[in-house]
Amino acid sequence: MDPNNVFDVIVVGGGPTGSTAARYAKLNGIDRVLVIEENSSVGSPVQCAGLLSAAALRETDMEPDASFVLNSVKGADVYPPSGKRMRIIGKEIKAYVVSRKMFDRQLAAKAAETGAEYLLKAQAVGLEDTVLANGLKYKALKIRHEGALKTLYTKVIIAADGVRSRTAKSAGLKPCEKVLSGIQFEMNYKSNDSEFVEIFAGQEAPGFFAWSIPVSKTVSRIGLAVDPKRIQKDQTQNISACDYLNLLLLNPVIKEKINPGILDFVVGGIPIRVMEKTYAVGLMVVGDAAGQCKPISGGGVYTGAVAAKIAAKVAAEAIEKNDFSEKKMSEYEKRWKKEFGRELEIGTHAHDYRMKLTDKEMNELFDTLNDPEILDLIAKYGDMDRPSVLIQKLMLSKHSLKMAKLFGTFIKTLL
Numbered sequence: 382m383d384p385n386n387v388f389d390v391i392v393v394g395g396g397p398t399g400s401t402a403a404r405y406a407k408l409n410g411i412d413r414v415l416v417i418e419e420n421s422s423v424g425s426p427v428q429c430a431g432l433l434s435a436a437a438l439r440e441t442d443m444e445p446d447a448s449f450v451l452n453s454v455k456g457a458d459v460y461p462p463s464g465k466r467m468r469i470i471g472k473e474i475k476a477y478v479v480s481r482k483m484f485d486r487q488l489a490a491k492a493a494e495t496g497a498e499y500l501l502k503a504q505a506v507g508l509e510d511t512v513l514a515n516g517l518k519y520k521a522l523k524i525r526h527e528g529a530l531k532t533l534y535t536k537v538i539i540a541a542d543g544v545r546s547r548t549a550k551s552a553g554l555k556p557c558e559k560v561l562s563g564i565q566f567e568m569n570y571k572s573n574d575s576e577f578v579e580i581f582a583g584q585e586a587p588g589f590f591a592w593s594i595p596v597s598k599t600v601s602r603i604g605l606a607v608d609p610k611r612i613q614k615d616q617t618q619n620i621s622a623c624d625y626l627n628l629l630l631l632n633p634v635i636k637e638k639i640n641p642g643i644l645d646f647v648v649g650g651i652p653i654r655v656m657e658k659t660y661a662v663g664l665m666v667v668g669d670a671a672g673q674c675k676p677i678s679g680g681g682v683y684t685g686a687v688a689a690k691i692a693a694k695v696a697a698e699a700i701e702k703n704d705f706s707e708k709k710m711s712e713y714e715k716r717w718k719k720e721f722g723r724e725l726e727i728g729t730h731a732h733d734y735r736m737k738l739t740d741k742e743m744n745e746l747f748d749t750l751n752d753p754e755i756l757d758l759i760a761k762y763g764d765m766d767r768p769s770v771l772i773q774k775l776m777l778s779k780h781s782l783k784m785a786k787l788f789g790t791f792i793k794t795l796l
């Protein structure tokens with residue numbers, strides 16, 4: 382084995398999860414850490430609306446500054462199928478609108494500062510048989526780098542290669558069961574209030590929701606995600622996610638504010654179910670690759686960063702003890718599930734519950750929630766990353782009876 386091709390940890394994928402894993406692997410004292418990224422630059426193409434909670438920034442150790450934060454939002458205007466607006470006004474900044482390109486690059490720069498190495502235009506194409514050298518078992522990772530095939534050797538692989546993770550598949554792990562199709566245009570858009578996102582929870586986006594996220598007073602990201610199976614089932618005339626987005630632009634709330642011309646175009650998948658198993662011998666799967674996106678919002682930067690740090694710690698322990706067994710790697714899954722497994726589970730139930738509601742039921746739900754006291758609770762306790770906090774507060778409030786009636790079947794699925 383050429384020593385130049387031998388590493389302690391190889392992270393596949395230079396997205397926010399991969400760079401966080403690499404940085405924490407170095408901070409945990411691991412010697413040679415390599416990130417391989419198939420694209421020729423970190424952070425592009427972007428596959429994100431760029432709305433990050435304060436917790437997501439904290440978890441990635443990023444201070445919200447002008448180098449990547451473009452705007453901040455305090456609340457949301459939510460439109461149910463009836464079109465009747467429900468305004469949620471937060472008392473403080475609830476989320477930041479960021480340039481994902483700059484955010485991802487800064488995370489990579491921070492990882493490189495700790496000594497992590499980056500190899501761009503390097504695509505992981507599969508795993509080969511384990512190799513024994515100097516009494517140690519190395520995983521052999523086949524990559525295509527600038528057109529040529531070569532093999533790298535490593536003690537641990539952290540698969541952070543996004544929603545269609547080829548690395549997890551090569552390790553024989555079952556992929557996520559449900560992936561939504563996301564699509565977004567960045568457009569000139571005269572926001573009435575650039576501190577509020579707009580959410581459309583009706584037929585604009587079957588299987589999820591549509592949004593407009595203000596980048597500034599004059600530019601917004603207008604997008605949606607749909608469940609491909611739903612639009613297939615509904616379709617009599619081959620309608621795609623892009624067709625739904627074009628229809629959204631005709632929605633009166635949006636139409637009156639847009640100016641023609643698309644400034645940026647984003648497409649990507651959003652995993653809604655976590656993988657059945659997120660580890661194998663000498664390998665851990667993190668972030669979107671593991672399906673760790675939040676099923677209510679589709680956001681995955683926060684959970685990816687939490688999982689990345691746990692994977693880095695387990696990798697360091699494994700290297701110290703020279704134990705790369707399934708049992709050792711399974712500690713990663715136990716720990717991430719302890720941190721946010723329950724939140725993902727509750728989010729999945731909430732997602733499934735919402736998907737079963739008819740437009741009429743959705744309107745009734747919003748009519749009930751559109752009560753000043755309930756909106757106050759939502760504004761105070763609504764947490765993009767931990768929806769269970771709000772559910773608990775609502776159930777313990779004086780509106781508990783109303784809530785039990787509304788969410789009765791949903792609550793039952795949680796017990």
Ligand SMILES: Cc1cc2nc3c(=O)[nH]c(=O)nc-3n(C[C@H](O)[C@H](O)[C@H](O)COP(=O)(O)OP(=O)(O)OC[C@H]3O[C@@H](n4cnc5c(N)ncnc54)[C@H](O)[C@@H]3O)c2cc1C
Nearest residue numbers: 394396397398419430431432505543563649668669680681
């Ligand atoms: C339309 C849309 C809007 C979204 N909006 C938000 C939002 O507002 N807020 C939020 O938190 N999340 C949002 N998300 C989700 C968010 O983008 C992801 O959760 C996040 O990017 C996950 O980070 P990651 O590092 O796990 O994966 P990714 O960001 O997907 O990074 C994976 C990296 O691996 C690389 N790669 C893939 N395969 C290989 C390979 N074989 N070899 C080498 N490299 C490889 C890719 O090029 C990529 O750089 C959105 C997603 C979509 C599609």
